[in-house]
Amino acid sequence: xxxxxxxxxxAAKGVLIKDGNTGTYKGELFxxxxxxxxxxxxxxxxxxxxxxLMIFLLWKPLIMGxxxxxxxxxxxxVGEFCGLKNxxxxxxxxAFLQTLGNCIKxxxxxxxxxxxxxxxxxxxxxxxxxxxxxxxxxxxxxxLVPGMAVALLWYYVFFPNMTGLLNQMLSIFNxxxxxxxxxxxWTIMLxxxxxxxxxxxxxxxxxxxxxxxxxxxxFEAAMLDGAGILHRVKYVTMPYLYPTMLLFxxxxxxxxxxxxxxxxxxxxxxxxxxxxxxxxxxxxYAFNDFRVGESLAVGVITFVILxxxxxxxxxxxxxxxxxx
Amino acid sequence: MKQKRRTGLCAVxxxxxxxxxMSGCSTQTKKATEDGIVEISIGxxxxxxxxxxxxxxxxxxxxxxxxxPNVKVEKDNWSYSYDTFLAxxxxxxxxxxxxxxxxxxxxxxxxxxxxxxTKQVENYHYLENLNEDLISICRNDGKFYTIPKSAYALCLxxxxxxxxxxxxxxxxxxxxxxxxxxxxxxxxVKIKEKTGKIGFIMPTMQKQGGWIFSNLAWExxxxxxKQEGDSYAAAFDSQEMRDALQWLYDMKWKHKVLGDNAFVxxxxxxxxxxxxxxxxxxxxxxxxxxKTMIHGYQFNKDNLVLGQVPGGPGGRYSLIGGDVWxxxxxxxxxxxxxxxxxINLIGSGPELNDDSLDSIDSYYKDLNQLGSVVxxxxxxxxxxxxxxxxxxxxxxxxxxxxxxxxxxxxTFDNTTLRSEEPVHCQDLYDVLDSLVQEVLSNPNVDISSxxxxxxxxxxxxxxxx
Numbered sequence: 001x002x003x004x005x006x007x008x009x010x011a012a013k014g015v016l017i018k019d020g021n022t023g024t025y026k027g028e029l030f031x032x033x034x035x036x037x038x039x040x041x042x043x044x045x046x047x048x049x050x051x052x053l054m055i056f057l058l059w060k061p062l063i064m065g066x067x068x069x070x071x072x073x074x075x076x077x078v079g080e081f082c083g084l085k086n087x088x089x090x091x092x093x094x095a096f097l098q099t100l101g102n103c104i105k106x107x108x109x110x111x112x113x114x115x116x117x118x119x120x121x122x123x124x125x126x127x128x129x130x131x132x133x134x135x136x137x138x139x140x141x142x143x144l145v146p147g148m149a150v151a152l153l154w155y156y157v158f159f160p161n162m163t164g165l166l167n168q169m170l171s172i173f174n175x176x177x178x179x180x181x182x183x184x185x186w187t188i189m190l191x192x193x194x195x196x197x198x199x200x201x202x203x204x205x206x207x208x209x210x211x212x213x214x215x216x217x218x219f220e221a222a223m224l225d226g227a228g229i230l231h232r233v234k235y236v237t238m239p240y241l242y243p244t245m246l247l248f249x250x251x252x253x254x255x256x257x258x259x260x261x262x263x264x265x266x267x268x269x270x271x272x273x274x275x276x277x278x279x280x281x282x283x284x285y286a287f288n289d290f291r292v293g294e295s296l297a298v299g300v301i302t303f304v305i306l307x308x309x310x311x312x313x314x315x316x317x318x319x320x321x322x323x324x
Numbered sequence: 325m326k327q328k329r330r331t332g333l334c335a336v337x338x339x340x341x342x343x344x345x346m347s348g349c350s351t352q353t354k355k356a357t358e359d360g361i362v363e364i365s366i367g368x369x370x371x372x373x374x375x376x377x378x379x380x381x382x383x384x385x386x387x388x389x390x391x392x393p394n395v396k397v398e399k400d401n402w403s404y405s406y407d408t409f410l411a412x413x414x415x416x417x418x419x420x421x422x423x424x425x426x427x428x429x430x431x432x433x434x435x436x437x438x439x440x441x442t443k444q445v446e447n448y449h450y451l452e453n454l455n456e457d458l459i460s461i462c463r464n465d466g467k468f469y470t471i472p473k474s475a476y477a478l479c480l481x482x483x484x485x486x487x488x489x490x491x492x493x494x495x496x497x498x499x500x501x502x503x504x505x506x507x508x509x510x511x512x513v514k515i516k517e518k519t520g521k522i523g524f525i526m527p528t529m530q531k532q533g534g535w536i537f538s539n540l541a542w543e544x545x546x547x548x549x550k551q552e553g554d555s556y557a558a559a560f561d562s563q564e565m566r567d568a569l570q571w572l573y574d575m576k577w578k579h580k581v582l583g584d585n586a587f588v589x590x591x592x593x594x595x596x597x598x599x600x601x602x603x604x605x606x607x608x609x610x611x612x613x614x615k616t617m618i619h620g621y622q623f624n625k626d627n628l629v630l631g632q633v634p635g636g637p638g639g640r641y642s643l644i645g646g647d648v649w650x651x652x653x654x655x656x657x658x659x660x661x662x663x664x665x666x667i668n669l670i671g672s673g674p675e676l677n678d679d680s681l682d683s684i685d686s687y688y689k690d691l692n693q694l695g696s697v698v699x700x701x702x703x704x705x706x707x708x709x710x711x712x713x714x715x716x717x718x719x720x721x722x723x724x725x726x727x728x729x730x731x732x733x734x735t736f737d738n739t740t741l742r743s744e745e746p747v748h749c750q751d752l753y754d755v756l757d758s759l760v761q762e763v764l765s766n767p768n769v770d771i772s773s774x775x776x777x778x779x780x781x782x783x784x785x786x787x788x789x
Contacts, residue, residue, distance in 0.1 A: 075435035076414035089789065094781040161584030182586045182765040267587060268529045271765040272758045272774075287406050288531075289750065290435045 066303075069296035076292055086297035090285075099276045103257045105188045106277065110256040111249075113189070114196035119245065121200070122207030123233060136208070139201035147198065151265035154194040155181070158266075181267050184274035191262045191275060195255075203248055207241060214240050243320070250313040254306050278302045362658045365398035366666060367422030376690040383686070384670050387679060391669070395662045404428070413437045420655055421663045423647045426461060427535070427750065429470050432650060438469040439651040444664045445471060453674035453706050457644060461743055473672055475646030475703040476608050477741050478539050479733045480508075482629040486521060486603040490514045498728055501631035505543055505571060508604070508634045512581035515603040523581030525596050525605040526572070526760070529589040533760040534753030536606050537572070538643070541756075542742065544568040545638020548752055549745050549787070556747050556787045561779035564638060569771045573763050586765040598623040606633055608645050609733070614697050625697050625725055630733035642739045644703065676710055684718045692722040699723040700730035703741070748786040755782045 037044055069086055072079035090096060125135055142150070157165045158180035167177035181187050214236065222232050260279040263269055269276035269284070278298055286295035370377040385397055400419040402412065412418050413435070424432065432438050445451060445468040451459070458472045480501060487499035492511060494500055502508040512523025527533045538548065545564040549556050576582045583596060594613055596602040598621030607613070609630055617623040633642050649672070651663055667673045671683030691698045698719060704712050727734075745752055755778050762774050 075410065075437055077436055093785050095785075159585065177584075179584075179586075179765065184765065268589075270529065270758070270761045271586060272762040287410055290410060290431045292410070 062303075065296050066300050069293065069300045071293065073291075073293040073296070075290060082293070086293040087301070090294050090297045090301070095273050095276070095281075098273055099278055099281050102188060102273075102275060103259075103277050106192060106256040106259050107253050109189050109192040110195065110252055113192055114200060115249065115252060117196065118200050118203035118207055118248075119241065121204045122211055123237060125204070126208055126211045136205065139204050141201065142198050143202040145198065147261050148265060150194060150198045151262045154190075154197070155266045158190055181275075182271055184271050187267055187271065187275045191259070191266060192256065194262055194266070195259070206248070207244060210241055210244050211237065243317070246313065246316060246320070250309060253309055257306060257309075258302055360394055362395045362662045363398065364395060364420040364655075364659050364662045364666070365400045367400045367419035368403045369399040369401050371401060376693050380686050380690055384666075384683065388666060388669050391679075392662065392665055395665070397666070410435075416654065418652045420652050420659060421649055421666070423473050424470075424650055425647060426475075426645050427531075427744070429461070429648060429650075430464075431750065433464060433469045437650075437653055439653045439655050439660060440467050440469060441471065441651055441660060441664075442467045443657070444660050447661075448664050448668065449674050453709070453711060455703075455705055455707060457741060457743070458646075458705055461644070462648060470648035470650050471667075472705040473647040473649050474610075475644060475705045476610065477642040477644055477703050477736060477739070478536070478606055478608060478633055479642065480604060480631040480633055481597065481607055481609060482604045482631065483597065483600065483602070483623075484627040484629045484729065485600070485624070486515055486519055487511075487629070490518045496728075499629045501629065501732060502604075502634045503632075504634050505540075505636040509571070509575065509579060509581075512575065512604065513579050516579070516581045519603075521600070522583045522596060522602040523579075523604065524575060525588065525593050525602040526575070526582055526764070527588045527590060527593050527605075527607075528757060528760050528764060529587055531750060531753035531757055532590050532593070533588070534756030535643075537568075537756050537760050538745070538753065539606060539633055539641065540572075540636075541565060541568040542641040542643075543634065543636030543638055544571070545636070549747065551746075558779040558783040558787060560782075561776050565775050566771055567637075569759065569763055569775065572760065573769065573771065576764050577767050582764065586761055595621060609700070609702065610647075611691070611696060615694070618695060618697070625695070626729075628697060628725070629729045630700060632732050632736065632739045635738070640739050641742050642736065644741050644743055646703070646705070674706065674711060676714060681714055684714055685721070688718045688722040692724050695724075697725050699725040699727045701734055703736075748782075751786045752782065 068078055070081060070083060072082045072085075121139065125132070125139075128135065145153070156163075159165075159167070160177065160179045160182055162168060162171065162177060164177070164180065166180065170177065181190055218236050219232055222236050227235065257277075258279040259277045260283065263275045263277055263280055264283070267275045269280050279302065282295045282298040282302070285291045285298060370381055372378050381399075385399075388395070388397060398419075400422075402408070402419060402422070404422055404424040409418075409432075418437065429438075450468075450471055454472065455475070458475060462468055462470045462472060482499055482501055484493075484499045487493055488497070490511075492500050492514065502511045508524065515521055515523040527536055541548070541560075541564070544567050546562065546568055547559045547564075550559040551557075583602070585592070588596075590607075590613075593602075593605055593607060594616050597605055598617035600621075600623070614625075614628070617628075618625050632640065634640070649663075649667060651660055655663070664673065668675045669679050669683065671680040671687060673680065688698050701716065701719060704715070706712050706715075759774055759778050762769055763771065
């Protein structure tokens with residue numbers, strides 16, 4: 001994809017230079033833009049409201065959030081410029097490193113628990129001849145349940161006494177009830193499990209759609225060459241899934257890094273900060289303590305970390321597209 | 325022709341969408357004064373399906389319009405909540421007046437959303453009539469930003485039917501409440517052993533755990549913050565604090581009288597108690613909470629008993645709490661006066677006249693009709709005198725429970741009423757929440773170590789900044 005883009009750009013450049021008999025390169029560029037707008041101006045006109053929408057709903061809050069994070073905030077009233085004070089306050093908080101570490105733990109647990117499940121399931125389901133539609137619906141079903149409801153549902157599954165579903169099941173085997181979410185060593189892992197249950201169906205469907213677009217002749221050719229199922233997966237399926245896997249890898253890292261609703265509903269960030277995330281911390285700063293400056297600073301820190309991750313993804317994607 | 329029609333359609337669509345987008349950018353501001361008409365909005369206006377309360381508010385409004393025809397009152401259903409406050413305040417959509425809790429006063433004030441009402445407090449004779457303990461809570465640097473609406477002192481809430489089951493009642497059938505921390509433990513153990521119910525419900529989340537624990541810790545003699553010249557120091561890395569947390573640890577792991585869940589917020593406390601699964605908790609007997617217990621969980625109001633927070637080696641203390649009126653900071657003097665006139669009319673101000681007496685009467689009459697509890701006074705916001713007498717009279721008239729169940733709470737004998745810590749009390753509650761959670765979720769907790777860390781963190785994160 002990127003390769004094609006590069007070629008088109010070169011071609012466009014060539015046209016501009018060759019056709020530019022009188023004007024400069026800049027003049028030609030302007031003429032080219034003018035011509036594009038003139039030929040499809042109604043389309044551009046329709047885009048204008050959405051351009052404003054994008055500015056007001058996406059860019060303005062983002063830019064203002066970054067800008068205000070350098071100011072003393074009284075509620076949402078901007079006070080004096082305070083430089084990095086909000087950042088220093090947030091980062092010198094003794095719980096900051098724990099919270100940052102928790103975010104990384106969320107990501108690691110999500111990669112361990114949830115990353116490969118959709119890939120494996122999509123490959124298995126893709127091989128199925130019967131019950132395809134039923135299985136597709138069954139795995140997609142949890143994704144239809146609202147996130148808050150999922151969190152509440154699993155909160156009661158993990159309830160620490162005998163009213164908790166898991167503890168009831170354990171009691172059948174005479175196993176003593178566990179504290180589940182209240183055990184600080186388990187809490188992040190269990191929250192990630194909840195998020196995986198909710199999201200794996202949707203991801204599996206993406207992978208299945210990808211698999212169904214693979215040319216069947218490739219599989220047939222591989223079989224003629226004597227490739228078994230594992231070799232077919234390794235040499236035919238995986239190379240096709242790789243770009244999607246990379247995309248979901250980054251998406252999963254980003255999504256889990258700023259996990260909010262599950263810990264908010266299930267543990268409130270506890271016990272003793274063991275499941276606190278940067279997003280939840282930002283929420284607490286803003287809405288519990290009315291410390292908007294600090295909340296924005298946490299938001300910007302999270303944004304920078306995720307932006308870095310996105311750049312890494314773009315770099316890997318670009319490198320791989322050249323290799324393909 | 326077709327091209328022109330398409331172009332026209334595009335232009336219309338674009339214009340409509342752009343107008344739609346831009347219309348979201350307007351802000352709502354209350355007109356200060358227009359043609360001599362003063363506009364105010366009253367927050368917490370009941371929903372129309374709230375029957376009795378709605379009718380009462382409508383009657384007040386009719387009377388207010390008769391008395392003050394130049395004031396236009398707008399009804400606003402919004403009531404204070406953490407989640408919505410900041411968004412409402414930022415978009416300038418807060419009502420002219422609303423109520424919030426004592427614990428929120430400093431936050432709202434320091435965020436700049438509360439109006440300076442010092443002049444009105446003086447002109448409307450609040451200073452002469454308010455309970456001295458409450459004046460200091462509402463006054464900051466000599467100015468008033470809030471005025472009390474109602475007040476309470478934290479108390480021990482108990483379920484009489486469970487006390488009867490364990491035989492802890494006197495000859496008249498009234499619950500014998502624990503007076504000391506040791507007695508509280510003993511009672512909770514008896515409840516657990518004989519009924520299998522939770523002996524004592526302890527909140528742990530959303531600063532509720534820290535808030536309640538701070539009161540319990542005072543009974544052990546804990547001092548949380550001490551002033552050193554112009555600065556403050558965390559003082560709770562102490563033996564008293566270790567004793568207080570050890571007591572909580574024992575309640576959970578040794579006596580097993582607390583619930584299994586270590587994530588307990590205020591709603592969960594009411595749920596456990598109201599559904600009859602818990603015998604006691606330390607909390608505030610507000611109208612809303614009692615209403616939820618009775619109507620939400622079918623708690624029999626005759627089983628509700630209120631007593632004082634049990635004392636300990638450090639004394640016997642009870643934290644003052646309650647609701648305050650807050651006025652929007654963008655009101656002018658005329659609007660502020662109009663709001664104070666409203667507060668007076670509904671019987672929440674210091675002025676006694678036929679209208680305010682009617683309002684006080686109708687308030688208790690409605691509570692009675694709704695099946696809520698009328699019969700205990702708690703903490704009066706006014707100095708003793710005609711206003712308190714008027715409230716007492718109305719309460720007696722509509723009393724629907726045996727007032728003896730509340731006799732301990734109404735007298736506050738032997739209990740010292742205390743206000744919150746002077747600085748960073750919300751942050752302190754947050755820190756204490758974490759301590760309580762750690763103690764109640766980790767049977768191997770090192771209490772000394774977590775207290776040292778918490779005190780150190782509190783000092784570095786808040787008091788030193």
